[in-house]
Amino acid sequence: MYDLIPLGKRAKEAARILATASTSQKNKALLCVADALVSQMDGILTANRQDLDAGREAGLRPSLLDRLSLSEDRIRGMAEGVRKVAALPDPVGQQLEGKTLENGLKMTKIRVPMGVIGIIYEARPNVTSDAAALCIKAGNAVILRGGKEAFHSNLAICRVMRDAFQQAGLPQDCVQLIEDTSRETATAFMRLNGYLDVLIPRGGGGLIRSVVENATVPVIETGVGNCHVYVEHTADLHMATDIIFNAKTSRPSVCNAIETVLVDREIASQALPMIYEKLKEKSVEVRGCPETLQILPDAVPASEEDWGTEYLDYILSVKVVDGIDEAIDHITQYGSGHSECIVTSNYFAAQTFTDHVDAAAVYVNASTRFTDGEQLGMGAEIGISTQKLHARGPMGLPELTTCKFIIQGCGQIR
Amino acid sequence: MYDLIPLGKRAKEAARILATASTSQKNKALLCVADALVSQMDGILTANRQDLDAGREAGLRPSLLDRLSLSEDRIRGMAEGVRKVAALPDPVGQQLEGKTLENGLKMTKIRVPMGVIGIIYEARPNVTSDAAALCIKAGNAVILRGGKEAFHSNLAICRVMRDAFQQAGLPQDCVQLIEDTSRETATAFMRLNGYLDVLIPRGGGGLIRSVVENATVPVIETGVGNCHVYVEHTADLHMATDIIFNAKTSRPSVCNAIETVLVDREIASQALPMIYEKLKEKSVEVRGCPETLQILPDAVPASEEDWGTEYLDYILSVKVVDGIDEAIDHITQYGSGHSECIVTSNYFAAQTFTDHVDAAAVYVNASTRFTDGEQLGMGAEIGISTQKLHARGPMGLPELTTCKFIIQGCGQIR
Incomplete structure (x- = not known):
């Protein structure tokens, strides 16, 4: 069976480094990713054709084949999406609250990255770069598990991103793709406690129900809209x-x-x-x-x-x-x-x-x-939360962070 | 088997009413609860003696018996706790964000109650009134599942609270106690999707692990501190x-x-x-x-x-x-x-x-x-979150709410 623990460990290591990376370091890496998506377009399109051929052979519906399909324009669109994320304000380090307590303790509550975010998604390969860019801009490492129909496309996109991160001086393992698309591994991913700080499913009702039913890590439910x-x-x-x-x-x-x-x-x-x-x-x-x-x-x-x-x-x-x-x-x-x-x-x-x-x-x-998110002026979104915990409605960069209390004293005891 | 669905339905009904109850209505009800806890102390103490007798018979450790034990002073303390919650600012209705979009849409993001909160806890009967008061002040109905050692005490406290709510013009079902302390019912409670908006465990590491492992409803992990x-x-x-x-x-x-x-x-x-x-x-x-x-x-x-x-x-x-x-x-x-x-x-x-x-x-x-929470000037707390989703650190009233986008237009389409 495919072992997720090594991925989890590498993601945690990468997250430690990303957590204190400066905004300009993260932006530089994202722009590097955007450029690489365009310059290495041919490789991505070749991988995509492999998926499309397999999809046609497997008799996928035309609407699904369309979602799966990449083109020069679509890849330029993905690169543009990554550039847009680089241009968004960095939520990390924002002071959410601050006061001096009666005993002189100085308390500040600041935004910090979540740590490691898991994304589980279906046929659209553009999610690979969209979701990863948002997670990383907010200082998080990301582990992706895409659908098997888009496997070769996702792998190619992920490789381009990993190389670009390394080139820009950030760890490759900021982004990792689970290279096994079996159901068992998906379930193990949903139960990767100790490594995943949150799991976000992006896809249809069936996927979301499966995540809610099986996950033991914290989940943000997205997307079903009646x-x-x-x-x-x-x-x-x-x-x-x-x-x-x-x-x-x-x-x-x-x-x-x-x-x-x-x-x-x-x-x-x-x-x-x-x-x-x-x-x-x-x-x-x-x-x-x-x-x-x-x-x-x-x-x-x-x-x-x-x-x-x-x-x-x-x-x-x-x-x-x-x-x-x-x-x-x-x-x-x-x-x-x-x-x-x-x-x-x-x-x-x-x-x-x-x-x-x-x-x-x-x-x-x-x-x-x-x-x-875009329509409401929040910038790119990672999904629309339909649950009440943590985030509700469109989720942008601030929703991919958590907070930390920093309390500075001079010997106060209770 | 004990059926939780009727409790879930009643809680949802009560939550609909509570969600739009005014701050003064909620405060009046909480003060009514505080008075009733004191005036009906005898009944609570009698129920508590029943639990203590059973506990001694079952050979509970002295430290556990102490946690279980209520006294006139402790009940006055519980009433005081409820009064303190009534005195805290009401988070509901607070505007978190607001702007007019380019197309003229007026968008405001406001704090609203979660809906129905589940609390699962162990031997301390004071949690019954503490947790319920916080949930209700934030506009939520609450379903409680206490430990079997404190069952009679919890039931007596819960009855006093329910009567007081009714007297104050709010639904009795703002607070409900699960009157079955079996493990099966606890597990069913953790899987009451569609009725519970969040489940908060309060207790030792074993309880928290069991909730994380078994729950399919959103959970806030609390309390383990190394x-x-x-x-x-x-x-x-x-x-x-x-x-x-x-x-x-x-x-x-x-x-x-x-x-x-x-x-x-x-x-x-x-x-x-x-x-x-x-x-x-x-x-x-x-x-x-x-x-x-x-x-x-x-x-x-x-x-x-x-x-x-x-x-x-x-x-x-x-x-x-x-x-x-x-x-x-x-x-x-x-x-x-x-x-x-x-x-x-x-x-x-x-x-x-x-x-x-x-x-x-x-x-x-x-x-x-x-x-x-009290030390950091946030008022009474429902627990200390050690997860990163939704809340981190001491959780007060704002952490028991969610948000809602209200978007006012004059015919805008996209």
């Missing part, structure tokens, strides 16, 4: 239609796209045909509750299962509700705590919704598609 | 002696007490006899490395196991080191990341130690015993 738009009866219906159209169709495969629309009964017969017409432009399948079907006879009947489903596709479930209380109850029952939106003109309705809906991002009159 | 004092060769030896004496003997059973002293070779023959003499006042057993034994022939030889042991007792291991690098390496290898101290007069030694030692609290010239 998001809603609630059209309250005072809503501007044109605005509601535009928001729903944008939130459903601008990129249905991502977690901040919506899956269900809730509409107040009072305006349902006016609002639903407008929304339905607009959604036809992108051939969205509407699955409705019985009342919706009375208004939109062409819609498909929704089953109980639909309310809990993240379609990630051109499908939308629609439910007529009695008012804001029923809308909030529905969201509480079925939502995944990612992004929720009310469209309303009523001050108190907006307040009730933002106060009572329990989600990472709660919107009034705007598309849920803004739940994204 | 702490060190390093006497650097420029240290004021009187100061070093006082700090070591205080950190070892003022309360050896707590996690911020030290277990090992590291001394620079250069000053060992002068420092060790001074430290040894002082420790004799409290009959501390010293377990030394071979060099220590040459200087202190009466000391006991330390085994490899000693360096990793949290004695929680009047025992101290002592090692002579070659200098600061060896000291930091030793701490990196054996420390639990809780509290570490250097005694020094050298500016650069102080900086090297605080930069390179990876622990929740790093001290220069002060006793590790200050790692405590």
Whole structure:
């Protein structure tokens, strides 16, 4: 069996050095990585073709092959992503709190790196450089475990990064790839206590459930988004239609796209045909509750299962509700705590919704598609946390750090 | 088998109400709890006598019986603890960040309650009211699972609290006690995903390991402290002696007490006899490395196991080191990341130690015993986190909350 302990030990050693590396050292190394990704593009593309050939042979779906596929442009994009991370402010060393206690002790609470971060991800090879760059900028060593479909691409990208780090005077082992894509090794990775300070899964619901179920190291759950738009009866219906159209169709495969629309009964017969017409432009399948079907006879009947489903596709479930209380109850029952939106003109309705809906991002009159680190001005993100511990919503560099109390005295005892 | 789902559901319902309860409502309820603990003291003491009788019959150690035991004074202390929590500032609703984005979206990041917090703890019945008060002040419902030795005491305290909440207009189910102390139910509690937003174990190393190993809900690890004092060769030896004496003997059973002293070779023959003499006042057993034994022939030889042991007792291991690098390496290898101290007069030694030692609290010239929420001016604490995710060091009210992004627009789409 593949032994993860040596990787863990090397990562810890690298993390000790990275923890006190200066911002300019880390930036220099990241720029070196960006340059190397471009200058060594050919090797990466060759490795990628190997994965693509194997993928075609294994009968992978075209959408999966597309995610897997790299091109000159995509590699330039990856390099650009790494440069953007180098340009972000360094969170390490930031003073979060500071005071002098009554006994004269000087206490400061500062941001420090986590240590070693594990990332477990699926078919997109660009995650290899994106995630590693963020972890390293925040002073952490990273151990990557990518999907087997992208193995050769990941390995090639990882080698380029490791060489670039060494060239820039940082340890190669800042980034390590687990060179075994078996399920057993993935499970062992999730239980690498003593070496991993946090494990972040990036991928679909199945991967995330497996990590939550099996991990004994601390985990940040990311990504599942069963998001809603609630059209309250005072809503501007044109605005509601535009928001729903944008939130459903601008990129249905991502977690901040919506899956269900809730509409107040009072305006349902006016609002639903407008929304339905607009959604036809992108051939969205509407699955409705019985009342919706009375208004939109062409819609498909929704089953109980639909309310809990993240379609990630051109499908939308629609439910007529009695008012804001029923809308909030529905969201509480079925939502995944990612992004929720009310469209309303009523001050108190907006307040009730933002106060009572329990989600990472709660919107009034705007598309849920803004739940994204870049969009919210936080810079590149490593994922969107849907748990409440440590980080909630888009996670940028500060979310990849922890803190340390430094207490300076002159002999104080208790 | 005892079914935790109904408790989970009731807790979630209570949490929805608590999440938007005003500070004054919560404070009123907590003061009501404090009054009720005092006015219904007799019932609690009767229940406690039941536990003590059973404990004596089961042959519990005197120290355990002492922890279990309540008195009029101790109950008044518990009530006082609850009043102190009521007096702390409410973290809920605090704005953590706020800005207007280029597209006009107004984004604010605010503190909100976690939801439902689980606490799993051992023999001290005072944890029942202490932990519940903190959770509720931060707007969370709490589910408690105490040790079987304290079952009747916990149940009586919990009933008093539930009645007081109801009287004050908050749901009884803000606090629930799991009325089954079997191991199976404890494990099921650790896997109550969908109901528990976080689980905090409070107790010894065995309990914490069991939670880390078995839990599938997010966990905050607390409490194991293998702490060190390093006497650097420029240290004021009187100061070093006082700090070591205080950190070892003022309360050896707590996690911020030290277990090992590291001394620079250069000053060992002068420092060790001074430290040894002082420790004799409290009959501390010293377990030394071979060099220590040459200087202190009466000391006991330390085994490899000693360096990793949290004695929680009047025992101290002592090692002579070659200098600061060896000291930091030793701490990196054996420390639990809780509290570490250097005694020094050298500016650069102080900086090297605080930069390179990876622990929740790093001290220069002060006793590790200050790692405590009250001592650091954070108010009452629910525990001391030794993990890096979410919270590190003493955890007060803010650490029992999460955040939510509220994004207000006027029709923005992406």
